Amino acid sequence: MTRTLISSTQLKRSRVRYWTLLAVVVTVFTLVFIGPLYWMVTGALKSAQEVAQTPPTLFPRDPDLSNYTAAWEQLNLAKLLFNTFYYAAGAVVFQLIFDTAAAYALSKLRPAFGNVVLGAMLATLMIPAMVLIVPQYQTVISLPVIDVSLLDSPFAIWLPMVANAFNIFLLKRFFDSIPEELMQAAFVDGASPLRTLWSIILPMSRPILGVVSIFAVTAVWKDFLWPLLVMPHPETRTVSVGIYTFAGGIPQNVVIAASVIAALPTVIIFLIFQRNIMSGLTSGSLKG
Structure with a gap:
């Protein structure tokens, strides 16, 4: 021993x-x-009386799936979900275009005062989101110079989401891990910076682009205060705002069923792409 x-x-x-x-x-x-x-x-499977019961029951006495049907019809969830999908898709497109361009410029093109610009971007992460609500709202109701209101316009959601310092930082860190030899070889072959981005950088960046896309979708899906302010018309509301607005005269169990339906898309997206999320977050941590 x-x-x-x-x-x-x-x-x-x-x-x-x-x-x-x-x-x-x-x-x-x-x-x-x-x-x-x-x-x-x-x-969502309980009756209205059982939901309000104190103390609450651990299991539904008589599970009732009709609450989901009532929630779908009474809260007009089809329209609310379509609006939210539409806003989320636009947010993904705008972030992939502009955030990728900003990160590529800071990482590979290295403009003058690039580190200063990046530091200023990262400094904005220290500002609480609630502090920015008033200036953002003032900007949306009357755009500077052109004096146009974006209320009830999808651009009221898309444009503020483009300025996302965290996603730009994630993309830049990933682009930093791409070997400089590939960039130099592309330049020797006569490729322009834009062609290099399209043909070399983006195909190698699919994991991190997937992460940014998922972050954009979940950010739109869970946001409540900003859509409540800039989407006042019933036809333009997101699912979270719509459930809150229409829940006044509807039983609590139906509202809970609507919340379950609203949460399902993001849960499904995470379960499908969880490997891509983890690979995208870690792939830029090591130099390739």
Whole structure:
């Protein structure tokens, strides 16, 4: 038997304590995250009286799937979901075009004072979003110079989302990991910076472009205050604003069912693309 400073019995006890503590911590955090989702899903299957009951029931007594049908019809979820998909698709397109161009310029073209510009962008991440609501709203209701209102226009959602310093930083870090030899070889072959971006950089950047796209979709999907301000007309509302607006005279269980339907698309997107998310977030951390 090998002699050590700690006996094998003590080592086994330490391992048991470690794994026990780890299991307890993981279980507690899982319950904290899963608890609200479980309450939402089960609440959508309960009657209005059972939802309002105190203390709440852990399982629905008589599960009723008709709450989902009522939510779809009474809250006009088809129109709300279409609006949200439309805004999310536009946000993805605008961010991929402008944020990618900004990150490519800062990473590979290296303009004068590029680090200063990047530092100023990153500094904006320290400003609370609520502080920017008033100046952004003042800009949207009356665009400078041209004096045009963007209320009830999708550009009121798309344009503020383009200025996303975090996504630009993610893209720049990924572009930094692409070897300079590829850029030099493209320039020797006569490729312009734009052709190099299109033919070399973008095909190699699919993981991080997927991450940025998913971030853009989830940002539009979960946003509430900004769409509430800039989309006042019922025909232009997002799903989160629509559920909040139409929920006044509707039973609570139907509202909960509508929330479940509204949350499903983002959950499905995450389950499908979770590998792409992780690979995109880590692929730029090592130099290639």
